[in-house]
Amino acid sequence: MTDAAPIVIIGGGHNGLVCAAYLARAGRKVLVLEASAEVGGAAVTREFTPGFRVSSGAHLLYALDPAIARDLRLAKHGLALARSGLDTVALADGEPLVLNGAIVRSGQLSDADRTELGAYVARQRRYAALLAKPGTGAGFSVFRLLGRMVNNRKTENPAPVPLLQLAFDVRRLGRADMRELLRVGTMNLYDLLDDRFESPQLKGALALDGVLGAKLGPRSGQSFFTSLQRAGAYALPRGGMGTVTGALAVAARAAGATIRISSPVSRLAVTGDRVTGVVLDSGEEIAASAVVSSADPKTTFLQLLGARHLDAEFARRILNYRSLGCAAKLHLALDGVPGFRGVPAAQVGERLIVAPDLDYVEAAFNPAKYREFSSSPVLEITVPSMHDPGLAPAGKHVLSAIIQYAPYDLADGWDAGRDRLLQSTLNVLARYAPGLRAQIVDAELLTPVDLEREFRITGGHWHHGELALDQYMMLRPVRGAANYSAPIDGLYLCGAGSHPGGGVIGRAGRNAARVVLGKVRP
Numbered sequence: 001m002t003d004a005a006p007i008v009i010i011g012g013g014h015n016g017l018v019c020a021a022y023l024a025r026a027g028r029k030v031l032v033l034e035a036s037a038e039v040g041g042a043a044v045t046r047e048f049t050p051g052f053r054v055s056s057g058a059h060l061l062y063a064l065d066p067a068i069a070r071d072l073r074l075a076k077h078g079l080a081l082a083r084s085g086l087d088t089v090a091l092a093d094g095e096p097l098v099l100n101g102a103i104v105r106s107g108q109l110s111d112a113d114r115t116e117l118g119a120y121v122a123r124q125r126r127y128a129a130l131l132a133k134p135g136t137g138a139g140f141s142v143f144r145l146l147g148r149m150v151n152n153r154k155t156e157n158p159a160p161v162p163l164l165q166l167a168f169d170v171r172r173l174g175r176a177d178m179r180e181l182l183r184v185g186t187m188n189l190y191d192l193l194d195d196r197f198e199s200p201q202l203k204g205a206l207a208l209d210g211v212l213g214a215k216l217g218p219r220s221g222q223s224f225f226t227s228l229q230r231a232g233a234y235a236l237p238r239g240g241m242g243t244v245t246g247a248l249a250v251a252a253r254a255a256g257a258t259i260r261i262s263s264p265v266s267r268l269a270v271t272g273d274r275v276t277g278v279v280l281d282s283g284e285e286i287a288a289s290a291v292v293s294s295a296d297p298k299t300t301f302l303q304l305l306g307a308r309h310l311d312a313e314f315a316r317r318i319l320n321y322r323s324l325g326c327a328a329k330l331h332l333a334l335d336g337v338p339g340f341r342g343v344p345a346a347q348v349g350e351r352l353i354v355a356p357d358l359d360y361v362e363a364a365f366n367p368a369k370y371r372e373f374s375s376s377p378v379l380e381i382t383v384p385s386m387h388d389p390g391l392a393p394a395g396k397h398v399l400s401a402i403i404q405y406a407p408y409d410l411a412d413g414w415d416a417g418r419d420r421l422l423q424s425t426l427n428v429l430a431r432y433a434p435g436l437r438a439q440i441v442d443a444e445l446l447t448p449v450d451l452e453r454e455f456r457i458t459g460g461h462w463h464h465g466e467l468a469l470d471q472y473m474m475l476r477p478v479r480g481a482a483n484y485s486a487p488i489d490g491l492y493l494c495g496a497g498s499h500p501g502g503g504v505i506g507r508a509g510r511n512a513a514r515v516v517l518g519k520v521r522p
């Protein structure tokens, strides 16, 4: 380690870039090494067929921390929204239900459901704000201070103080909210929604928010908890998600960070019991004052560091870290505006979902437990070109859909399964948009195995690993590597495998920068 050695960040996804920008703004020398030919990770825009561009991983912006967007002046650096505050249109055989948070724009809903929806959404937002806190250092100042004091990864046990902070914040919710959170905290969404609401359509729509990106059905324990990840408003960045990460790269460079693309790291250099640099695939060695990895935890610890530098118990935890993805992505190039039954053309650019009721969602999940997929998948659909015509040739459109419950470890493999899933998905789409098949110019389906290859995420998992209570907050990704630290000096984590998990949020990157700044002197 030399004073001149930069802090090396592995991966230029959004979290790596956020981390780089905060470290550089604090005066540290920063070098980002991105394996791909462009930055962005799973938040990129790509031409998937001539003339048609799409957000090829994440396709909706709903969780980006506004404080990060402000701090890093992302609007100045190129981030603009083509549309914000998208409605959710729950497609149905009959009239769609159109929601925007607690607002019901149209559809059949009883007065009781409308009232209950308001209370439900408000509570979800309060709980979501609470869960975003632990590990962020953003809590009550005395705990922040203590958090720094005990933030010693060698204890392998940074849990007590964040837990105290969490308990304190839960108490501050007030008696009613606290009681309700303790009651529903580990409950499944099926029972909770069934208990609260009458409309099958509404229950299906709300259930989707708890399971998208996870390997959970509405009846799975903890599905209430995962629903808190999606309590934000939906937006479409102009130019696709690549504009978000493009603006982050500009912000990081403006702050003084250096970003090198096409620079895959093959391993970490370890001297004694400290990480002292990285070695690229090319053989080039780069010394580092610290290494911050945004690669997923399995890649970071098992591939880049190597199990020989880990104690057996920690290596076992990482091996058992659940990270098999369960979502696929469909991109369609269309020669016109798709017509969805009951959806006026002006609404086609909203967030469209296929989750007509709770049992449909649960039934779509069931085969995934046995390494199969349902012929009636759950879908989240966007047609971003409705608001952002630059994504497709004049008069034409791109459709992007997340296909929920496509297990990474499909029993007969994805070479055989890809076309089957494509046809099943098109059949479901055709049920709601009867003329769609005839409009398709080209189609691309990315299975979890494709997502793994394209984004270098082990298992192709949206969150770099399942978001479940045993892999969350001070236990994320595993005990001994929480709080953005690792069980070896000189190594930190800043990707979706750290708290608060996946989604284009940026907090993992910012929080990791705070931890590194507390440890690595300029």
Ligand SMILES: Cc1cc2nc3c(=O)[nH]c(=O)nc-3n(C[C@H](O)[C@H](O)[C@H](O)COP(=O)(O)OP(=O)(O)OC[C@H]3O[C@@H](n4cnc5c(N)ncnc54)[C@H](O)[C@@H]3O)c2cc1C
Binding pocket: 010, 011, 012, 013, 014, 015, 016, 033, 034, 035, 036, 039, 040, 041, 042, 043, 056, 057, 058, 059, 060, 061, 062, 063, 263, 264, 265, 266, 294, 295, 296, 299, 327, 328, 329, 402, 451, 455, 456, 457, 460, 461, 462, 463, 464, 494, 495, 496, 497, 501, 502, 503, 504, 505
């Ligand atoms: C199909 C799908 C749909 C999604 N939809 C949404 C959505 O609509 N909205 C939303 O908010 N989120 C969504 N997500 C989740 C979101 O995209 C991710 O959680 C988020 O992009 C993770 O960001 P990250 O920076 O932590 O990691 P990543 O984006 O995975 O970035 C990690 C970077 O590290 C690089 N890297 C890995 N290994 C190496 C190495 N050895 N050397 C150098 N570089 C390396 C990778 O190339 C990558 O660029 C979706 C995810 C998927 C897969």
